[in-house]
Amino acid sequence: MFFLKSFFLFVLFLPIGFIAVVYFARVPAVFHRAMERFVTLLPFLGAALVVRRLSVRMLDPFLLTGFATAVVFGLVFQLPVLIVTLMTIVMGWMGVRFSEHRS
Numbered sequence: 001m002f003f004l005k006s007f008f009l010f011v012l013f014l015p016i017g018f019i020a021v022v023y024f025a026r027v028p029a030v031f032h033r034a035m036e037r038f039v040t041l042l043p044f045l046g047a048a049l050v051v052r053r054l055s056v057r058m059l060d061p062f063l064l065t066g067f068a069t070a071v072v073f074g075l076v077f078q079l080p081v082l083i084v085t086l087m088t089i090v091m092g093w094m095g096v097r098f099s100e101h102r103s
Contacts, residue, residue, distance in 0.1 A: 040074070043067060046067065047067040069088055070084050
């Protein structure tokens with residue numbers, strides 16, 4: 001049943017995605033710039049949500065360092081998104097490994 005559900009959803013949403021891409025290409029350039037700005041500011045939204053969920057005592061400096069790395073390398077140095085994502089993942093992984101060894 002899981003396969004059938006996934007297959008039918010795939011068959012349903014794939015053409016809808018293609019249609020959405022065609023219509024998205026036709027919207028004005030202002031909309032494209034607004035979407036680029038939204039994607040650029042998305043790490044700030046993620047950081048705000050995480051900080052809101054954590055208490056001050058539990059605040060993990062490695063988690064915040066990962067978000068700060070994404071912001072600095074993504075916005076200031078204008079590195080490609082894949083490189084910023086990989087650097088953030090590696091820093092988060094290193095932080096988890098360090099905190100495991102520390103405790």
